[in-house]
Amino acid sequence: MKTTTRWLIAFCAAALLAACGGGLLGNQGRIRLVNATTGLGALDLLIDSEAAITGVATASASDYVLRKADTYQLDLRQTGNAATLLTTSTALVADKHQTLVAYNSGGTIAATILDDEEGDPGRNKAKLRVFNTATADADKVDVYLVTTACGSLDSSPAAPTASNVSGLQAAYTELAASGTAYTLCVTSAGDKSDIRLEIPSFVLSDQRIVTVILARGAGGYLMNAIVLDQQGAATQALNASARARVATSMSGSTGVDVSVNGVAVAAGITAPNVGPYVLVPKGDVAVKVNGIDVVPTVPLTAAPGADITVLLMGATPTATLFADDNTPSSSTARPVKIRLVNGINGASSSTTATLTLNNVLVGSGAAPGQASGYSQVQSSAGLARLEARIGTLQFYFDQTATLESNRVYSLFLLGDIANPAPPNRGILVPDR
Numbered sequence: 001m002k003t004t005t006r007w008l009i010a011f012c013a014a015a016l017l018a019a020c021g022g023g024l025l026g027n028q029g030r031i032r033l034v035n036a037t038t039g040l041g042a043l044d045l046l047i048d049s050e051a052a053i054t055g056v057a058t059a060s061a062s063d064y065v066l067r068k069a070d071t072y073q074l075d076l077r078q079t080g081n082a083a084t085l086l087t088t089s090t091a092l093v094a095d096k097h098q099t100l101v102a103y104n105s106g107g108t109i110a111a112t113i114l115d116d117e118e119g120d121p122g123r124n125k126a127k128l129r130v131f132n133t134a135t136a137d138a139d140k141v142d143v144y145l146v147t148t149a150c151g152s153l154d155s156s157p158a159a160p161t162a163s164n165v166s167g168l169q170a171a172y173t174e175l176a177a178s179g180t181a182y183t184l185c186v187t188s189a190g191d192k193s194d195i196r197l198e199i200p201s202f203v204l205s206d207q208r209i210v211t212v213i214l215a216r217g218a219g220g221y222l223m224n225a226i227v228l229d230q231q232g233a234a235t236q237a238l239n240a241s242a243r244a245r246v247a248t249s250m251s252g253s254t255g256v257d258v259s260v261n262g263v264a265v266a267a268g269i270t271a272p273n274v275g276p277y278v279l280v281p282k283g284d285v286a287v288k289v290n291g292i293d294v295v296p297t298v299p300l301t302a303a304p305g306a307d308i309t310v311l312l313m314g315a316t317p318t319a320t321l322f323a324d325d326n327t328p329s330s331s332t333a334r335p336v337k338i339r340l341v342n343g344i345n346g347a348s349s350s351t352t353a354t355l356t357l358n359n360v361l362v363g364s365g366a367a368p369g370q371a372s373g374y375s376q377v378q379s380s381a382g383l384a385r386l387e388a389r390i391g392t393l394q395f396y397f398d399q400t401a402t403l404e405s406n407r408v409y410s411l412f413l414l415g416d417i418a419n420p421a422p423p424n425r426g427i428l429v430p431d432r
Helices: 003-019 150-155
Strands: 028-036 043-047 050-056 065-068 070-078 084-092 097-105 108-115 125-132 141-146 162-165 173-176 181-188 191-203 209-216 223-229 234-237 241-249 256-260 263-269 278-281 287-289 292-294 307-313 318-324 336-345 353-357 360-366 375-377 380-390 393-403 408-416 426-430
Touching: 028 043, 028 050, 028 084, 028 209, 028 223, 050 065, 065 070, 070 097, 070 108, 084 097, 084 108, 097 209, 125 141, 125 162, 141 150, 141 191, 150 181, 150 191, 191 223, 241 256, 241 263, 241 336, 241 408, 256 307, 263 278, 287 318, 307 336, 336 353, 336 360, 336 380, 336 393, 360 375, 380 408, 393 408, 393 426
Parallel strands: 028 097, 125 209, 241 307, 336 408
Antiparallel strands: 028 065, 043 050, 043 070, 070 084, 097 108, 125 173, 141 162, 141 181, 181 191, 209 223, 223 234, 241 278, 256 263, 256 287, 287 292, 307 318, 336 375, 353 360, 353 380, 380 393, 408 426
């Protein structure tokens, strides 16, 4: 076969493939899926009702898939579930890349499409931006790049690289690509001491273009991240920490020291009392009281970014662990979450505690050492009527309670049932 004839055949074949969407002449767009959701498990992406990407695990990304340049309907589903969680659309452009980021927003699933065609940084530069997916929570964060651990941030003069971030930053920040291994610290906006996430060994290499996608951790307050390189790798940056606190109802307690996973979370705490959350290592929860191991009634593993309450009851004591859910309410009409925790010593296991708000039941089924589920309720400025009872005995009453929007509350009942009934044996704590 003559050379001219072979080239003509090859050219015609390429033209036919291009006309059919084969893409040899750059007629295809590319899209991938990033799963930044919490509590939904793996996700699938359907393009025009056909499965295109399947089984993308939480805090991970798929490879790009190719489709002929056109406008497409995109459907998100949980893997193994035929129900569609969200429908959106996009126009795929020939030889261009996009990333669909799925995340939780106000109790529902949301998605944002990122354009993966940011121009190159300058010489010896890198580009960085932050995507805070907690957009519905009014939960702004600051992001720092430092050469020390985040724990020393509060005493340093470091200024944030990105401040008051809510949602996706509109523009990248161009930074010097020094090759230095930074620590990336995420804090609550304006509060260096409130560390929400620490990413060690974060390197801005020459010409790197990277988006740090922040998502709620297991407890709803601390954060996890996906470090997404443009047209490159998606790297998990799961929180190495959880938060733990102590609620003590120890009989006759004159003050105890409590540690969780080797970190002191309370010193000399007396009953009845509820301490603040303290950062502890994630993993299987181990509790010590005055240096002595106390085996929890039921073991619990603190997931990355979890919030844990350790309830101490009795004289020995016993330790009960609760995985707290401090995600804000998903309701605009009922923007407060509240639950009841029963730490009363000596109460019958068959007698549960109940919580009412303005005479409406909002917490039930809390036997000693247990908690009710969370209820979403209306906010109130000093007019809420809260009452907790065990049987006919009143353990807490306040008819001028304040319940602020976007807060999460726990009402702890603490103390001994045999004691004469005091005015209140409950502590209302804003968990968030």
